[in-house]
Amino acid sequence: NAGVTQTPKFRVLKTGQSMTLLCAQDMNHEYMYWYRQDPGMGLRLIHYSVGEGTTAKGEVPDGYNVSRLKKQNFLLGLESAAPSQTSVYFCASSRGQGSYEQYFGPGTRLTVT
Amino acid sequence: AQSVTQPDIHITVSEGASLELRCNYSYGATPYLFWYVQSPGQGLQLLLKYFSGDTLVQGIKGFEAEFKRSQSSFNLRKPSVHWSDAAEYFCAVDSDSWGKLQFGAGTQVVVTP
Numbered sequence: 001n002a003g004v005t006q007t008p009k010f011r012v013l014k015t016g017q018s019m020t021l022l023c024a025q026d027m028n029h030e031y032m033y034w035y036r037q038d039p040g041m042g043l044r045l046i047h048y049s050v051g052e053g054t055t056a057k058g059e060v061p062d063g064y065n066v067s068r069l070k071k072q073n074f075l076l077g078l079e080s081a082a083p084s085q086t087s088v089y090f091c092a093s094s095r096g097q098g099s100y101e102q103y104f105g106p107g108t109r110l111t112v113t
Numbered sequence: 114a115q116s117v118t119q120p121d122i123h124i125t126v127s128e129g130a131s132l133e134l135r136c137n138y139s140y141g142a143t144p145y146l147f148w149y150v151q152s153p154g155q156g157l158q159l160l161l162k163y164f165s166g167d168t169l170v171q172g173i174k175g176f177e178a179e180f181k182r183s184q185s186s187f188n189l190r191k192p193s194v195h196w197s198d199a200a201e202y203f204c205a206v207d208s209d210s211w212g213k214l215q216f217g218a219g220t221q222v223v224v225t226p
Contacts, residue, residue, distance in 0.1 A: 040218055
C-alpha cells in the first residue's frame with residue numbers, strides 16, 4: 001500500500017514549456033486535490049476532484065489544467081510554464097465528504113527558469 | 114474575507130518544555146478545523162481535527178487542540194516537546210465540508226537540546 005505517490009519528484013522547466021504532474025493513490029479514495037506550497041503562504045488549493053471524470057477549480061487555478069480519467073489518478077498540467085509557477089506541488093486524497101482526513105503525497109519541486 | 118492566521122512564523126522551544134501554537138480563523142460559521150505537521154522534505158500529516166462536540170480534541174504524537182468559539186481560535190498544544198517534533202505546523206480550515214482546505218502560513222518549530 002503505497003498511499004499517495006507523485007511523479008516526478010523534481011523538475012526544471014524553461015518558460016513556455018509544458019509538463020504534466022501525475023498523482024496516484026491506491027486507497028480507492030473518491031476525492032483528490034492539488035495544492036501548491038510557497039514560502040510564507042502555506043498551501044493553496046489549485047484544483048480538486050470529487051470523483052472520476054469530475055474536476056473543479058480551487059483558489060489559484062489560473063495557468064493549470066487537470067484531468068481525472070481514472071479514479072486512482074489525478075493529473076495536473078501546465079500548458080505554458082511561467083516563473084511564477086515555481087513551487088512545490090502536493091497532491092492529496094480523501095475518502096470523500098464525511099471523511100475529512102486528507103492523505104498527502106511527498107510533493108514535486110518544480111522550478112521554472 | 115475568509116482567512117486563517119497563524120501569528121507566529123517561527124518558535125524555538127527547549128526539549129521537554131511545553132509548546133503552544135496559535136491559530137485564528139475568520140469565517141461566518143464554525144468551520145471544520147485541522148492541524149497538520151510537515152517534516153522537512155515530506156508531505157503533510159494530519160495531527161488532529163475538530164468538527165463539533167468536545168472543544169478539547171486529542172491527536173497523534175501527544176498533541177491536543179482547544180477550540181474556542183468566542184475567540185475564533187484553535188490552538189495546538191503539547192505538554193512536553195521531543196526533538197522529533199521539530200517541523201512546520203499548519204492550521205487549516207474547511208468551510209463547506211468538501212475538503213477544500215484553506216491553510217495558514219505555517220509555524221516553524223525548532224527544538225533545542
